Amino acid sequence: MNPEDNGRRKVLKGALGTGLLAAVSSPGFILPALAQGERLVPFTDVPDTFQVRGIRPNSTHYQDTRLIDSFISDNDDFYLVQHYGQPEIDNSSWRLRITGMVDNEIELSLADLQARQGMEQIVGFECGGNGQRLFHGLIGNASWGGTSLQALLNEAGIQDGAKEIVFFGADQSTEEIRGREVEKAFARSLSIPDAMRPENMLAWTMNGEPLPHYHGKPVRLLVPGWYGVANVKWLTQIHVQDTRYMGRFMGRDYVTLKKTNVGGVERWVENSVTTMNLKSAIIRVTEMGGNYRITGFALNDGSPLDRVEIKIDDGPWQRAEMDPNNTQYSWKLFHLNWDNPTAGSHTIVSRAIDAAGNVQPTADELPEKVSYWEDFGQFPRTLTIEA
Numbered sequence: 001m002n003p004e005d006n007g008r009r010k011v012l013k014g015a016l017g018t019g020l021l022a023a024v025s026s027p028g029f030i031l032p033a034l035a036q037g038e039r040l041v042p043f044t045d046v047p048d049t050f051q052v053r054g055i056r057p058n059s060t061h062y063q064d065t066r067l068i069d070s071f072i073s074d075n076d077d078f079y080l081v082q083h084y085g086q087p088e089i090d091n092s093s094w095r096l097r098i099t100g101m102v103d104n105e106i107e108l109s110l111a112d113l114q115a116r117q118g119m120e121q122i123v124g125f126e127c128g129g130n131g132q133r134l135f136h137g138l139i140g141n142a143s144w145g146g147t148s149l150q151a152l153l154n155e156a157g158i159q160d161g162a163k164e165i166v167f168f169g170a171d172q173s174t175e176e177i178r179g180r181e182v183e184k185a186f187a188r189s190l191s192i193p194d195a196m197r198p199e200n201m202l203a204w205t206m207n208g209e210p211l212p213h214y215h216g217k218p219v220r221l222l223v224p225g226w227y228g229v230a231n232v233k234w235l236t237q238i239h240v241q242d243t244r245y246m247g248r249f250m251g252r253d254y255v256t257l258k259k260t261n262v263g264g265v266e267r268w269v270e271n272s273v274t275t276m277n278l279k280s281a282i283i284r285v286t287e288m289g290g291n292y293r294i295t296g297f298a299l300n301d302g303s304p305l306d307r308v309e310i311k312i313d314d315g316p317w318q319r320a321e322m323d324p325n326n327t328q329y330s331w332k333l334f335h336l337n338w339d340n341p342t343a344g345s346h347t348i349v350s351r352a353i354d355a356a357g358n359v360q361p362t363a364d365e366l367p368e369k370v371s372y373w374e375d376f377g378q379f380p381r382t383l384t385i386e387a
């Protein structure tokens, strides 16, 4: 196992074990960005020692969700996860190859790819390992520019009998599998219908800038509505095959183990993380001139959302106001003005409800799980309003 991944696991484990993240003081520590006269009301569920640092080479980065105050995440604040480090690729020698069960194998330079019809869309996503222990900081929302994956696959011509498309990154590492050390590249696969969704894109810009190297320069895959792991960075090869792709990030990691009713039989089922579950979380409470506001985000697979509701203590569920910037595949920011809160401690929680009537479950309603993947239960937050 590579050191970076080890480091991340330690952070996650430590956080899980103690409910705390180690305090690290560093010049990279991000200070709260607040409007003039605005005050962040501290959550009492966030330990004083919880700190978020700026991005560092080859490291995981998570946002301090209390500080999210804009619809679009800065390229340097959008979370970062990479299991094999962050390769630096030279744009001029980079090539993307489409191989396997296609009528025409294709090899493209960056200029070839950029000459194709462009598309731009806002896509927000979280890591499948995001969760309450990081106050949901493995998250981001950006405007991505690139070209259609579907058009490229049509040009290559997928042959009859093909089942899956594998996306390989340039990053690789030595994995010890059954006592043998083997070189493996990061890779994820999609079924043909999943890969042919028109919203999938190969992206080379992020918020109008060339894709930063830590986000996958020069080109990454984006599968809107899916957990981050689907969005293969440093993409170099797209391979079409008639078998299921097996690999660490499809079959071993990013695999949820949960108790599920399978045709009347209760079974422990393993599933690779795919589309994002319906979820919301409160991220910040601010006070300005005596007015309080609760803000949060919602994410799902892109199917229509009906509403987000917020409950304060034992009060009724109140409908939150949705940010007008929200789009189908963006994160969805919402807020509720909290009028005249009483002094003392409070518990606040949100739940997302989609147009099909699905309601974000409480943590207790989630199926019994043995893994931290797919943490989408309701997330009650606690805070104290001063007298």
Ligand SMILES: Nc1nc2c(c(=O)[nH]1)N[C@H]1C(S)=C(S)[C@@H](COP(=O)(O)O)O[C@H]1N2
Residues within 6 Å of the ligand: 078, 079, 080, 081, 082, 083, 084, 126, 127, 128, 140, 168, 169, 170, 171, 186, 214, 215, 216, 227, 228, 229, 230, 231, 232, 233, 234, 235
């Ligand atoms: N090539 C490559 N792509 C990758 C990964 C990786 O390790 N290597 N990590 C995945 C995971 S687990 C996540 S959550 C997202 C994170 O994307 P970001 O770092 O741009 O936020 O990238 C995905 N794409």
Ligand SMILES: [Mo]
Residues within 6 Å of the ligand: 081, 126, 127, 128, 129, 228, 229
């Ligand atoms: Mo991830």
